[in-house]
Amino acid sequence: MSKDRNKSTELFKRAQLSIPGGVNSPVRAFKSVGGTPVFMQTAKGAYMYDADGNEYIDYINSWGPMILGHAYGPVVKAIQDKVQYATSFGAPTELEIEMAELIKSMVPNIDLVRMVSSGTEACMSALRLARGYTGKNKFIKFEGCYHGHADAFLVKAGSGVATFNIQTIPGITAGVSMDTLTAPFNDVEAVEQLVAANKDEIAAIIIEPVAGNMGCIPPAPGYLEGLRAICDAEGIVLIFDEVMTGFRLAAGGAQELTGVYADLVTYGKVIGGGMPVGAFGGRREIMEQIAPLGNVYQAGTLSGNPIAMISGYTTLKTLKDNPAIYDRLRATTTTLRDGLDNVLRSAGVPYTINMAGSMISVHFSEKPVTNFTDAVSANNNLFSEYFHFMLNEGIYLPPSAYESWFISDAISAEDLEKTINATHKFFNK
């Protein structure tokens, strides 16, 4: 059933008169799947409602944050109560202490944590800190991983950079990118070679412990352990970018799920419960280099903002106090995976489904997708057709094959059944 989206079409035309590309973040523009982005108006639980009043089951959940579902009651109430008394002080508050203590109680290797307002800020600050702590300039990132849009990270990045296939980004100077070394995901030897070729020059290795910006790609067995061993042997700071995985894959994130612990960890998305929040934290001896304790400067007018904090705190506290949520998320994602697996197998279409906790992605690929090259070589045109078919069925998937799907605790068995049935319809039409 095709959906009338005239209002979205109208709004998109108007938006482009005042906003570059009509969107405030490129991946929202539907560039890789084609067509006109859908303008959303309201959302509740598992559903979003667009400007034309169409309902969608949401498998993006704001690219990860809405793990409890949209407009989750206790979060809404906490924000409503707080906003009457404060939006921002620019001064320290008790709530920021409570937020830091809550994070530390959920992630054992976080000694100190600094709040910021986005995942980009968290990752750029963690890299600066690692460089300041080690006195070294170079760092290793992985093809297809995305750590926000700070200059140094926009080399062979995933997410929108992959979606738009931007090879070299204007404005990123050679002086910046010369210190960015890249290796394929899931290849320890490639990292060993880079380390040997840049002996004693590497400050950090930053990685999404479960990649989510080239679709979802879990680490191969032993991979993260291999990176940990290299960092221990070489005095390199291991940074886990848990902006997507943090507090999503488990209360302790990917570190808890994999049992591998980094020196610094960055957060975003879930940590704000839908409000702008990021954070970076880790080993005391490293974190103590951050101003005002140390000289690695980092700052932010709205860091620790009371409204963002109460939204994030209420979200994290709900997750911590109800561990059954993670079991439900895993069960829901497994049911979705199994249902899609049955449909795609019987349709005889080449595919592979990657999953970790409540992150999942479907790749129309003849072979397993274990790195960026595999993700790029999948039949992503078919993904685009599938995306639009599902959209017209009232199912909102990420508008790019290079993004993970995110499952919320609000998605019901009926929603899953509708999603699986719609997939069956598409592959048997």
Ligand code: KE4
């Ligand atoms: P933000 O600055 O967008 O809050 O976070 C940057 C970031 C850092 N690290 C990881 C692992 C991330 O996934 C992100 C942001 N993710 C994208 C989706 N792939 C956000 C969506 C967007 O760019 O609009």
